Amino acid sequence: MTSPRDNSDDINTTSTSANDPDDVHQADRPSYSTFACIGTGFSGICLGATLARWYGLTAGGQGGHHHLRLFSRDPGPGGTWLVNDYPGAACDVPSALYSFSFAPNPxxxxxxxxxxxxxxxxxxxxxxxxxxxxxxFNADVFRCVWIEDRAVWRLWVRREERGRGGKWKVRVLVHECRYLFSATGLFTQPRELDVPGLERFRGPVFHSARWRSDVDLTGKRVVLFGNGCTAAQIVPAIAGRVRHLTQVVRSKHWVYPPIDRRIPGAVRALLAAVPGLTRLQRFLVYVLAEASWRGFKLTEDGARYRRKMRERAEEYMRRTAPAEYHDMLIPDFEVGCKRRIFDSGYLETLHAENVTLTDEPVAEILPDGLRMRSGTVVEADVIIMANGFATNQYLPGVEVVGRDGETLAQHWESFGGPEAYNCTSLSGFPNMFFLLGPNTATGHTSAVMAIENAVNYALRVLRPALDGRAGVVVSLKRPAEEAFARRIQSALRRTVWSSGCSSWYVRGPGGKAWNAMTYPWSQARYWYESLFPVWRDWEYTVRFFFNISHLIIVLLFLSHFRSFFVRSPN
Structure with missing residues (x-):
């Protein structure tokens, strides 16, 4: 695989003053890599590892040529798990499954x-x-444009760095690639708190995904907004050191008995010593998780499964949570309609004298607390927002321009909301793939499996190009995308996510009901459909790129061998 231009060894940058955002210049000669990826979490790392495993292409490249560049707005790798560093942060999927199949961890x-x-x-x-x-790192991709005549993606990447004298500088990286991957994840953009007066609060205010480690909560009066998975982890983690914790809840969730346990050292040693044991463990956990998929379908079998799980969860919640909070906590909607919570000490913590749960609406935020609708004032020193993320959004803050000037926003508007063929691809955006893209999330198993399936699928589709023909442009046909979008939205209407609860799964653009989050079938099906691409849905165009050096070589060749082409006079 070759570069479409010469001498593009590294990333080029320019610098301007951050105080004048309009004064941003671009590098005259963009840098180049065969692949570029936006994101350095599970998805980006999976892409890089799979390129190394399948093709021997390491990110660092060879001979000065970079096979892969990964850009992240964060200061290090990890993606979601780097920014979500709040107290008690943990996965809610068993570790044996929430890891790469090619890199088991005993x-x-x-x-x-x-x-x-x-x-x-x-x-x-x-x-x-x-x-x-x-x-x-610290590289925020803000624009991606498809350059048709050269068959490359051009990326504009903004970096802010403190220069000499403490003055901030904006560095703009201009980078080009043959193949572009979006690996920004599902939970990147925190939701704003829709309560008036937040700007008047005198104390620290921060979102759980922007945790302020410099804020000491010891002895503080803390207000926490939210009642989902994140809040259920934060409450037991901080309740023991705050003066008082008031949790403001505006929705309900089904809470299941805890499944987390410490793995004994002897078990870890056994997993490390016996070949194949970690893979067997992973397979068994996968089978158990996949078996629960039937509960998400609006069928008689699914209804029976949900009744059983509801009885289990409700019995646990009534037995564990304070009776005074039962009406605030126990839902009246179907199990599975929202993300389930495995209890990590949350319900028991609600018994603490310094913890108060309230579902009363907040009228406004005051400089020193909250005013509730009843007029009651709740004093606070710190406000923490664990109110979730802006979901059903992909590549937020990035302008993506495909063929014929069509933007990503325009493309999805024509469909009614975000979508992607096999959760990875869009027509009109050649050589571009989403990892953990629209409709990839699951409610019953590991998102890492979906990431691996998406990476494997994309690289299978790209195989004709990666076999040595660097000029191949891979394009999805529009009718195939339209058919897939109709099929997946129709299937989603027959799942529990469409059963009527207010959920971030179905919170589409402008508040409309559009599910761009979840996959309506089993992960076994996604694996199968990613294993065997439907080749008739794709177009492969071979491009030939010539520059002045190529022309000179051809002329020299013709000049050297002109005797073979020109007859000598008699």
Whole structure:
């Protein structure tokens, strides 16, 4: 695979003053890599590792040529698990399954690994496959444009760095690639708090995904907004050191008995010593998780499964939570309609004298607390927002322009909301793929499996180009995308996510009901459909690129061998 231009060894930058955002210049000669990826979490690392495993292409490249560049707005690798560093942060999927199939880890210390272990795991995998060599941090990609005549994607990447004298500088990286991957994840854009007066609050205010480690909560009066998975982890983690914790809830969730356990050292040693044991463990956990998929279908069998799970969850919640909070906590909607929560001490913590749960609406935020609708004032020193993320959004803050000037926003508007063929591809955006893109998330199993399936699918589709023909442009046909979008939205209407609850799964653009989050079938099906691409849905165009050096070589060749082409006079 060759570069479409010469001498493009590294990333080029320019610098301007950050105080004048309009004064931003672009590098005259963009840098180049065969692949570029936006994101350095599970998806980006999986892409880099798979390129190394399948094709021997490491991110650092060879001979000065970079095969892969990965850009992240964050200061290090990890993606979601780097920014979600709040107290109690942990996965809610068993570690045996929430990891790469090609990189099993026998050293997990818990069934549900904490964020620190996940970050360490991702760093180890990235180092093993030299993915780290291609990462560029504190780099915010804000524009991507398809250059048709050269068959490349051009990226504009903004970086802010403190220069001499403490003055901030804006550095703009201009980079080109043959193949573009979006790996920004599902939970990148925190939701804003829709309560008036937030700007008047005198104390620290921050979102759980922007945790302020410099804020000491000891002895503080803390207000926490939210009642989902994140809040259920934060409450037991901080309740013991705050003066008082008031949790403001505006929705309900089904809470299941805990499944997290410490993995004994003897078990870890056995997993490390016996070949294939980690893979067997992973398979068994996968089968158990996949068996629960039937509960998400609006069928008689699915209804029976949900009744059983509802009885289990309700019995646990009534037995564990304070009776005074039952009406605030126990839902009246179907199990599975929202993301389920495995209890990590949350319900028991609600018994603490310094913890108050309230579902009363907040009228406004005051400089020193909250005013509730009844007029009651809740004093606060710190406000924490655990109110979730802006979902059903992909590549937020990035302007993507495909063929004929069509933007990503325009493309999705024509469909009614975000979507992607096999959750990875769009017509009119050649050589571009989403990882953990629209409709990839699951409610019953590991998102890492979906990431691997998406990476494997994209690289299978690209195989004709990666076999040595660097001029191949891979394009999805529009009718195939339209048919897939109709099929997946129709299937989603027959799942529990469409049963009527207010859920971030179906919170589409402008508040309309559009599910761009979940996959309506089993992960076994996604694996199968990613294993065998439907080749008739794709177009492969071979491009030939010539520059002045190529022309000179051809002229020299013709001049040297002119006797073979020109007859000598008699």
């Amino acid at each position: 050293a997990w210390t818990r069934v549900l690994p904490p964020a620190a272990e996940l970050r360490a795991y991702l760093a180890a995998v990235a180092d093993r496959y030299r993915v780290t060599d291609g990462m560029v």
